[in-house]
């Protein structure tokens with residue numbers, strides 16, 4: 001039997017691994033890992049001891065040929081990346097193509113992926129979305145890409161490093177306007193944080209902070225015109241009717257959402273008295 005298994009592993013929280021993934025990792029002959037030291041920690045946690053070999057961007061072709069030769073000898077192989085689903089902004093697809101050309105069965109062992117986790121909690125439309133992978137690190141290329149996304153009527157998702165987060169948010173604001181975004185940081189981990197709102201507000205919330213960790217950015221498909229806020233007093237009335245809270249609390253919620261001073265909202269709210 002020879003099968004190439006593409007196995008999803010946790011994006012942070014080591015509990016996020018399926019029973020099937022654990023069984024396959026136990027049963028295969030070889031595990032090809034992006035970083036063997038990283039994967040060894042996961043395997044140790046589940047008491048799996050297995051031959052590991054490295055398979056990463058810079059040895060994809062050569063190691064791919066060796067992995068195919070092992071599959072042809074009848075060995076089962078699992079591919080894992082450092083986090084999430086192999087092949088999603090990670091090495092994988094070249095090996096899969098080689099396997100397909102050699103009539104080797106390829107089986108998906110689904111599980112976590114940062115894009116899907118971020119989309120699942122973003123509160124943005126997910127019926128159709130546009131995944132851009134890692135946004136370019138060079139300013140010119142990044143700005144060109146963002147300009148090409150003007151008018152896209154789908155939720156846009158991309159990966160970004162924490163070092164460039166603020167610069168990229170500023171580029172989004174300059175090029176796409178003050179649109180709604182969601183920044184998903186450290187999903188499934190201890191310091192998980194979701195920051196939502198107009199990009200100008202998110203920038204204010206995050207600036208001055210030492211931002212670390214893994215970041216996924218989502219951009220709302222709605223144009224700035226379409227997301228124009230309802231008049232302040234209308235929003236206060238709506239919330240006042242819906243929530244049994246004092247006006248001060250209502251003002252606090254709305255002020256945080258709009259990124260404006262609380263007293264400004266409370267002053268408007270007093271008109272209801």
Ligand code: SAM
Pocket residue numbers: 011012081083084085086087088089090112113114115158159160161184185186187188189214215216
């Ligand atoms: N194959 C992976 C997947 O399926 O999610 C993605 C690999 S890509 C090399 C890694 C990038 O995914 C990170 O730089 C970050 O942008 C995003 N990412 C990974 N883990 C994340 C997490 N826990 N929270 C937010 N974003 C994450």
